[in-house]
Amino acid sequence: MNVEHETTLLVEEIRRLGTEDADGKISVKFGVLFNDDKCANLFEALVGTLRAAKRKKILTFQGELLLQGVHDNVDVILL
Template sequence: MTTGIRATMDVSHEITLLVQEIQRLGSKSADGQTKVKFGILFNDEHCANIFEALVGTLRAAKRRKLINFEGELLLQGVHDNVDIVLLQE
């Protein structure tokens, strides 16, 4: 298997784990979408053990239109109250 294919598979796996963690930590809004604050996700001990690069995984999931959040990059502290919205359950 080439390095590029393995990297794509790893990213896909991390995105799958990310969706599971958003479902675990988030809550359904009135419109039925699951949302979680970036700070909750970032500061969760279980997430810290899973994701080496949480911000990179979030950006990859956003590019694949599985999640949405305001802006391009989320930073701890500054963006703790930004909602991460799960677009596909």
């Protein structure tokens, strides 16, 4: 798995699915990202890609790990 490539794709998908707030930051709910058909086909391990992007300070979200169902309303925010 090429982490750089995966994170680039993830940023594109967040921009596609997300909305821009007053500060100009784009965010999307984890549930929207997880349940999107295109994302499901692109990412074998969406949660792992999110964690890698968070470590690289490309995006942020509350908590360490996002789980489908439990964290569907958590915002994933591009930095």
